[in-house]
Amino acid sequence: RKITLAIFGLDNAGKTLTAKGLLGQPEGLVAPTIGFSNMSFTFHDNDITLYDLGGGKNIREIWKNYFTDVHGLIYVVDASDYARLSESKAELLKLVNNNFIKGKPILILANKQDISGALDKSDLCNELNLENIANEFETPCKIESCTAQIKKAKTIDKSLYSGFEWLVNAICSNWTDLQHRVNFDTNEKINIENFKKSERLERLKNGKKTKFVKLLFIILQALFRQQISLAVTNVKDGIHTRGVYGWIVQHFAIFFSNTFSSPQST
Ligand SMILES: Nc1nc2c(ncn2[C@@H]2O[C@H](COP(=O)(O)OP(=O)(O)OP(=O)(O)O)[C@@H](O)[C@H]2O)c(=O)[nH]1
Numbered sequence: 001r002k003i004t005l006a007i008f009g010l011d012n013a014g015k016t017l018t019a020k021g022l023l024g025q026p027e028g029l030v031a032p033t034i035g036f037s038n039m040s041f042t043f044h045d046n047d048i049t050l051y052d053l054g055g056g057k058n059i060r061e062i063w064k065n066y067f068t069d070v071h072g073l074i075y076v077v078d079a080s081d082y083a084r085l086s087e088s089k090a091e092l093l094k095l096v097n098n099n100f101i102k103g104k105p106i107l108i109l110a111n112k113q114d115i116s117g118a119l120d121k122s123d124l125c126n127e128l129n130l131e132n133i134a135n136e137f138e139t140p141c142k143i144e145s146c147t148a149q150i151k152k153a154k155t156i157d158k159s160l161y162s163g164f165e166w167l168v169n170a171i172c173s174n175w176t177d178l179q180h181r182v183n184f185d186t187n188e189k190i191n192i193e194n195f196k197k198s199e200r201l202e203r204l205k206n207g208k209k210t211k212f213v214k215l216l217f218i219i220l221q222a223l224f225r226q227q228i229s230l231a232v233t234n235v236k237d238g239i240h241t242r243g244v245y246g247w248i249v250q251h252f253a254i255f256f257s258n259t260f261s262s263p264q265s266t
Pocket residue numbers: 009010011012013014015016017018030031032033034053054055056111112113114115146147148149
């Protein structure tokens with residue numbers, strides 16, 4: 001099976017390190033993710049594509065681009081950062097409330113367990129009100145405590161591993177429905193994007209047409225003004241213009257000069 005997953009969560013939660021952990025490379029320095037990065041690996045004979053998304057406030061806008069493609073998701077919380085728990089909960093709620101996400105399995109990780117005072121999975125479960133979320137949005141959820149930052153190379157945090165195993169199994173056991181949903185939603189997304197694209201093109205074309213008509217109008221106006229002023233001068237000088245156009249312009253000019261010239265004293 002080709003399973004697509006994405007890791008969500010606030011900036012600094014430990015998403016990139018979690019992704020690296022799943023690849024067996026939890027060591028090394030990590031920089032904040034600007035945009036996204038994707039990685040592929042095999043897990044229990046499944047081809048996994050994992051999107052590691054940036055969690056910064058301005059980057060979260062791109063999360064929605066992945067909603068239709070994913071079969072399930074990982075949500076990482078920095079369990080030692082109490083100050084941002086409500087922000088993290090709000091983002092999680094937004095996710096599960098989205099129609100493209102609703103009902104897809106979610107693995108929630110209470111990360112940074114090595115930091116003293118970090119909430120364990122049952123405390124975080126209460127803080128996030130996970131049972132309610134799972135029931136209300138009919139979303140299969142599992143929470144695990146983990147430490148993504150492991151000093152030893154080529155090792156995976158055991159809870160992270162078992163949590164990931166649960167996620168893949170949850171997806172596989174509901175494969176037909178999830179795969180159908182991903183195909184359907186992805187096609188719909190493509191249709192909507194194509195529709196928006198054609199609308200934009202139409203607007204652009206119409207804009208060009210309007211600009212062209214405006215330009216033509218300005219040129220005609222300028223020509224007409226020039227003709228009128230020429231005709232007025234000719235009328236004043238007693239010169240007659242030839243041709244139908246000249247006749248029209250000249251009479252127009254006469255009308256103008258009669259209408260707008262100052263009244264003669266008697
Ligand atoms: N102590 C400790 N630090 C961790 C752990 N996981 C991640 N970190 C650190 O937290 C910081 C952020 O980690 P990242 O993996 O870059 O976080 P992120 O969620 O990908 O952040 P963005 O890419 O900005 O969204 C880094 O300094 C990591 O070393 C952990 O389990 N324990």
